[in-house]
Amino acid sequence: MPADLAVIGLGHLGLPLAQAAVTAGIDTVGYDPDPRPYAELRAGRSPVEGSLTASEVRRMLSGGFRPTTDAAELGRVRTAVICSPTPLGPDRTVDLTALGDAARALASRLRPHTTVLLESAVPPGTTETFLRPLLEEGSGLVAGRDFHLACSPGRLDPGNRTRTLANTPKVIGGLTPACTESAAAVYGRLTDKVVRARGPREAEMTKVLETNFRHVNIALVNEMAVLCHDLGVDFWDVIRCAETKPFGFQPFRPGPGVGGHGVPVDPSGPPHGGHSSGHPLRMVSLAQEINDRMPRYVIQRCATLLNEHGKSVRGARVLLLGVTYKPDTADQEAAPAREIATRLMDMGAQIGYHDPHVLDWRVRERPVPRADSLYEAAAAADLTVLLQQHRTYDLQGLAVKAQLLLDTRGATPAGAAHRL
Incomplete structure (x- = not known):
């Protein structure tokens, strides 16, 4: 079943984003290759400590949210937001393994005119020199021409009930001005204020x-x-x-x-x-x-x-x-x-x-x-x-x-x- 939005990675970034999207009436699917988040969500529980309550998860499900481990769902959406974890490795450099896996899963199913957004915390240059090549090589499409690509790093404060996605400004940097505006249109449905950066690195x-x-x-x-x-x-x-x-x-x-x-x-x-x-x-x-x-x-x-x-x-x-x-x-x-x-x-x-x-x-x-x-x-x-x-x-x-x-x-x- 087609959806407006796919949230890739159902962790501390992805879950609140999916919740905000469902609340805004956006048809949303949540993809995570790990079966545990899927099982927990289907059972009406949050897979992330300190994130959503059981009642909030149930409201998401009743609102149409569909968690899945089937990557084929990624080929049926207009917008995909990557929220994969990017922890520090033993050498204290950012581990992009999960981000790379998410990019490859999306790339093989990426359709023209899709908007791809990156929320994971990454070093400057990652969107252009790491994510973009994976998406282009796996899809045969060109970023900025055939699909939109932008970075909008997550800004949520876990457990903060006052500062939510809706009232926290979203910083967006697109590969091209058109990419930025496409991303702004997506986040404009979720937050009160969008701040346009000069580009992904900013x-x-x-x-x-x-x-x-x-x-x-x-x-x-x-x-x-x-x-x-x-x-x-x-x-x-x-x-x-x-x-x-x-x-x-x-x-x-x-x-x-x-x-x-x-x-x-x-x-x-x-x-x-x-x-x-x-x-x-x-x-x-x-x-x-x-x-x-x-x-x-x-x-x-x-x-x-x-x-x-x-x-x-x-x-x-x-x-x-x-x-x-x-x-x-x-x-x-x-x-x-x-x-x-x-x-x-x-x-x-x-x-x-x-x-x-x-x-x-x-x-x-x-x-x-x-x-x-x-x-x-x-x-x-x-x-x-x-x-x-x-x-x-x-x-x-x-x-x-x-x-x-x-x-x-x-x-x-x-x-x-x-x-x-």
Whole structure:
């Protein structure tokens, strides 16, 4: 059955896009070669933690959304949006394997006049020098002449119910002006505002800038938090004061590490066999190094606190609160909690956890005991570590019950706990 839109890749980018399209009345098919998302969606469940609720999935299905593992569906659409995952590989370069597989699956079925859009986070140049050749070679068509090609990197904030696709401006960069306008026509049905970039590289670099901006600024406050602790300065009070400045300052807050789907990228290197620019982003590399150190710093603070209270990490009962990468969501993507738990276990600690959004949590493939009663578990633990400040946590009450509380988010009242 023909559809107006195919969303390729039903992950944290593709699912919300498909939901927005169905809500806008667009006949939408969702393709993913992995059978698991298909099975979960057909059963009325979201295959992505912290993404759509079961009721939202059911509304999508009743609205006509069709998940599939059959690539033949891609040959029956007017628009195809590629939302394939592009994680960092072991060498910290972007892995384009899934994007390449999606491009080849689409290329063999690509029809003239189709609009192809790329939402995956990629290094600048990927649309033109990686995606375009795969589509042209597999289809025999020419981008910009026989079909439209544009990049519009995903901008959604998982779990944010205020900022949705509809009220978040979409940046679009087409291979040609006609490609840009074709993409703008598609996204104009989904969002209130479309921002036209000069071309695909500018659109791709926009995502790189936005992501690196976050990581660099978090690295700055993480480093300052460590310094201020050593100097006996309340850095949380410093931030409170600094954010009153009405210009030239945007508050960021330190934490136990940086998680999420937006990974810092140095686009100076060759992402897929191209040429290096020869100008590496040293600040991005340093920011990553600083942020990667934070879980180890948390462990250091844990050990020091226990030692100051006459206890050793070995044999200590440690309760971790909040194992997701952001508050009030079940999404655990790259959350620092797993590394912190692993290091504590290696030091001989007995680990337990509590998270209202995560009912089963595993470290090294082994289940971690989940606390049923938060206050009782905090009272029994030698050390309680707040890693994520979910809205449901009564931090004032928790500070009273816990034997020893380390707050890595600065969420507890001043003086109620040891803060990062």
